[in-house]
Amino acid sequence: xxxxxxxxxxxxxxxxxxxxxxxxxxAQEILAIDESRRAKIKASEGAQxxxxxxxxxxxxxxxSGDEAEFERLRALVASKKDEQAALEDAVKAEEARLTGxxxxxxxxxxxxxxxxxxxxDNVEINRWGNPRNFSFTPVEHFxxxxxxxxxxxxxxxxxxxxxxxxxxxxxxxxxxxxxxxMLDTHITKHGLTETWVPVIVRDxxxxxxxxxPKFGEDSYQTTNGWWLIPTSEVPLTYTVAGDxxxxxxxxxxxxxxxxxxxxxxxxxxxxxxxxxxxHQFEKVEMVSxxxxxxxxxxxxxxxxxxxxxLEALDLPYRTVVLCTGDMGFGARRTHDIEVWLPGQNTYRExxxxxxxxxxxxxxxxxxxxxxxxxxxxxxxxxxSGLAVGRCLIAVVENYQQEDGSITIPAVLQRxxxxxxxxxxxxxxx
RNA sequence: GGAGGAGUGGCAGAGUGGUCGAAUGCGGCGGUCUUGAAAACCGUUGAGGGUUUACGCCCUCCGGGGGUUCGAAUCCCUCCUCCUCCGCCA
Numbered sequence: 001x002x003x004x005x006x007x008x009x010x011x012x013x014x015x016x017x018x019x020x021x022x023x024x025x026x027a028q029e030i031l032a033i034d035e036s037r038r039a040k041i042k043a044s045e046g047a048q049x050x051x052x053x054x055x056x057x058x059x060x061x062x063x064s065g066d067e068a069e070f071e072r073l074r075a076l077v078a079s080k081k082d083e084q085a086a087l088e089d090a091v092k093a094e095e096a097r098l099t100g101x102x103x104x105x106x107x108x109x110x111x112x113x114x115x116x117x118x119x120x121d122n123v124e125i126n127r128w129g130n131p132r133n134f135s136f137t138p139v140e141h142f143x144x145x146x147x148x149x150x151x152x153x154x155x156x157x158x159x160x161x162x163x164x165x166x167x168x169x170x171x172x173x174x175x176x177x178x179x180x181x182m183l184d185t186h187i188t189k190h191g192l193t194e195t196w197v198p199v200i201v202r203d204x205x206x207x208x209x210x211x212x213p214k215f216g217e218d219s220y221q222t223t224n225g226w227w228l229i230p231t232s233e234v235p236l237t238y239t240v241a242g243d244x245x246x247x248x249x250x251x252x253x254x255x256x257x258x259x260x261x262x263x264x265x266x267x268x269x270x271x272x273x274x275x276x277x278x279h280q281f282e283k284v285e286m287v288s289x290x291x292x293x294x295x296x297x298x299x300x301x302x303x304x305x306x307x308x309x310l311e312a313l314d315l316p317y318r319t320v321v322l323c324t325g326d327m328g329f330g331a332r333r334t335h336d337i338e339v340w341l342p343g344q345n346t347y348r349e350x351x352x353x354x355x356x357x358x359x360x361x362x363x364x365x366x367x368x369x370x371x372x373x374x375x376x377x378x379x380x381x382x383x384s385g386l387a388v389g390r391c392l393i394a395v396v397e398n399y400q401q402e403d404g405s406i407t408i409p410a411v412l413q414r415x416x417x418x419x420x421x422x423x424x425x426x427x428x429x
Numbered sequence: 430g431g432a433g434g435a436g437u438g439g440c441a442g443a444g445u446g447g448u449c450g451a452a453u454g455c456g457g458c459g460g461u462c463u464u465g466a467a468a469a470c471c472g473u474u475g476a477g478g479g480u481u482u483a484c485g486c487c488c489u490c491c492g493g494g495g496g497u498u499c500g501a502a503u504c505c506c507u508c509c510u511c512c513u514c515c516g517c518c519a
Binding site: 078 | 458500
């Protein structure tokens with residue numbers, strides 16, 4: 001949510017930021033409503049003050065036995081009450097209009113974010129590792145025999161439909177190993193606190209993390225109105241909703257491993273083969289809550305945490321800063337990490353780390369207090385560390401062998417009974 | 430699922446129709462005392478909004494929403510949350 005005072009104090013900057021995200025100017029319209037809203041607040045409060053004053057005199061008139069005065073004041077209070085009620089309704093209507101406008105406007109990008117229309121305009125800021133030289137033509141993950149032995153899309157379709165998978169044997173073991181390795185690394189090396197959260201949440205949590213009202217169709221809702229989380233960013237970030245934290249509590253750094261659910265509305269026909277884009281997938285998420293002055297450094301730190309996982313797995317990647325046109329709704333700056341997929345002969349997104357500044361904090365009223373200071377909004381950041389399913393794909397494709405087997409990355413072997421290979425028929429050896 | 434009970438300031442906890450944004454205690458902050466600290470004593474200490482150059486003034490908030498009343502923390506309705514007991518259950 002945008003800060004109305006900021007818009008008031010610099011409407012041109014607000015519109016300029018919107019323009020960078022491809023939105024038309026809105027400041028004039030917003031400020032007109034704001035002005036009308038404030039005028040109505042003034043009128044409403046004035047009527048309320050008069051009502052309060054008269055109301056105080058009623059008791060005194062009654063006590064002194066002045067029945068005429070008592071009745072006169074009573075009538076006055078009653079009329080002021082009606083007047084005030086009408087004015088207050090007008091205030092609420094204006095506030096609803098204002099909120100309705102603001103809550104669907106995307107966050108303002110930082111100056112450091114490159115302008116651009118789509119992913120073609122993203123700017124690479126880091127590249128690590130060299131894609132392996134294959135003595136054969138590498139194939140996609142679902143075509144690698146050792147992986148194909150454990151991936152069953154037909155059965156998944158029978159149970160649930162398209163964009164689901166049933167995994168068996170070594171594949172699931174590998175996925176579990178990856179998640180464990182990511183969590184353990186974040187906990188022991190990166191200092192994040194492992195957190196376990198609900199995957200079913202209320203409206204408020206979705207709204208507070210800017211998934212509602214605009215992106216409801218991207219997520220699933222239960223019949224009683226709860227939402228299946230599209231990412232554990234939602235429950236993790238919402239842990240601090242409504243709180244006034246002490247500055248000594250910050251930063252808060254959390255990590256969670258959870259199932260994520262996405263309807264993938266609008267991506268029909270995209271990535272339909274394999275398990276790159278699923279309705280249900282696993283993700284290890286990182287969320288940080290910081291003081292405003294610390295969030296830029298925290299984004300760098302978080303990005304490094306995610307990159308560290310890929311480096312430990314010896315998977316080549318590049319990191320890009322998303323341009324204004326490719327950035328998500330709530331982000332001020334986003335780093336995407338793209339892992340090399342030899343089967344697709346390209347880099348594909350495996351992590352996205354964003355700072356929202358105080359955008360989410362305003363929506364969920366998450367604040368902190370410095371010694372002797374007034375409450376201030378925290379900054380919130382979120383990032384994948386990493387998408388487990390996509391990491392599984394990356395391991396399969398990068399570690400595939402000519403005979404159809406898969407070599408297990410060294411750091412994962414201890415999670416897989418010290419096996420070194422997944423054989424062509426899907427056995428650990 | 431059934432039956433009860435409860436949600437008040439950072440925390441604990443009074444307040445059951447007006448003088449209550451709210452006693453008291455703890456905690457925090459400032460001060461007196463002290464070489465320093467502790468103790469004791471004194472003072473101070475919620476949030477949001479409107480308005481003002483500013484000092485300040487005004488409005489709202491006692492879990493959320495609605496209602497009764499001249500007047501609501503207090504009465505009524507409703508929702509949410511927590512607790513206790515029973516039932517069921519991973």
